[in-house]
Amino acid sequence: MMQRILTFFERHSFGVCTYLGGRFNISINKIRLFFIYSSFLAVGMPLVFYFFAGIVLDIRNYVKRIHSRITDQ
Template sequence: MLQQLLTFFERHSFGVCTYLGERFNISISKIRLFFIYSSFLAVGFPLIFYFFAGIVLDIRNYVKRSRAGATDL
């Protein structure tokens, strides 16, 4: 049950930790732990940043896909 829950969140998450990990060459698990611990210390502010970054990354991917589709014509 726990494994299914973890798999669900990994598939449907925004990919912010993965993007930051690849961009700065840092372990993804360390970034996730940073978000978790800093959320407790900063009363949820990192969660707001995480969701904002996720929305920006989704918009960025959408624009890239729409540009690629427009150039295929």
């Protein structure tokens, strides 16, 4: 049951924690815990960063897809 919940959030989240974990070679769970705990301490400011980073990553992936379509033709 717990694995299904984690899989759901992995597929439908922005992928910010996965990107940061891969980029800095840190465990994804540690990054998630950092965002959760720091959100309580900083009254939600890390959530603003998380959503902003998610939007930037989505735009970056969109540009990569468009670029690969253009270069394939």
